């Protein structure tokens with residue numbers, strides 16, 4: 001293989017247990033949208049279904065939900081966005097639970113007689129009923145198959161005060177509702193909100209990032225292990241003479257003789273081009289700086305002082321070079337880097353053996 005992503009399921013389980021502790025009495029909804037943040041939603045959901053008491057899976061679209069059902073996932077599946085006419089029909093056939101966020105959807109969900117969740121906008125400014133609509137919403141929900149109610153926190157990592165305000169506002173709606181729906185699922189926490197220990201009304205947490213082993217902010221109170229290790233082969237090694245430029249735009253020129261390696265991993269594989277001349281890969285335990293611009297299929301690194309030849313393996317990201325670090329360098333977040341590891345990078349599942357022994 002030229003390039004691959006090892007998905008360590010033993011680490012996924014380890015993170016799951018850590019998240020369970022943080023979540024306390026609240027049960028877990030595993031967020032597996034966007035192909036489980038690039039880890040492979042079918043493999044991740046199957047594994048969690050077999051190994052844990054995870055209460056549900058959350059995806060973004062109906063297509064993602066259908067894929068899980070067709071792969072034999074039995075637990076409840078919540079579809080968090082994109083509920084259009086042509087999509088809602090699939091809710092019934094595939095037992096997918098819509099997240100309803102406007103009155104049109106509410107009427108459709110009632111007609112279809114499918115259980116659904118309702119989303120309130122308490123400050124995200126994206127999907128959800130605004131507080132000015134809550135009175136009407138309460139009336140419209142009478143007799144409906146309401147299974148859950150949720151809101152979303154835009155800045156649980158940076159603004160605990162604002163987040164607590166959202167939880168309080170949300171709590172008022174839930175109190176007005178709860179008598180009529182005693183089994184209601186109430187869920188707001190994402191990974192970043194878990195340590196805040198908010199509102200005792202919540203029954204579930206919706207967790208993505210932390211399961212995959214990245215911390216939503218520095219000092220996050222859980223030890224997590226990055227689940228994905230991305231690796232690629234060195235396809236050429238050579239010694240460049242002094243004054244030789246490297247890659248497009250000639251942004252790097254050797255000052256002396258320099259041993260370089262060409263790694264078969266580029267921006268088409270998900271490496272941000274903004275890491276040109278900034279990032280590094282790991283080869284044989286050593287950091288090897290990226291030289292010049294990242295190309296579509298290849299990246300040149302310095303192999304000075306590193307024992308490695310053609311066919312050797314470079315680590316693009318993993319325990320020693322986490323997504324958080326790459327994201328900081330690239331001016332983005334680990335979420336984006338994880339889900340941009342492209343389909344061309346084969347997923348290889350590891351760690352099952354260690355669970356059996």
Ligand SMILES: *Cc1c(COP(=O)(O)O)cnc(C)c1O
Pocket residue numbers: 031033080152189190191192206207208209210216
């Ligand atoms: C993606 C998503 C989550 C999970 O967030 P993490 O930060 O990955 O834990 C929770 N809720 C909603 C509505 C989401 O879209």
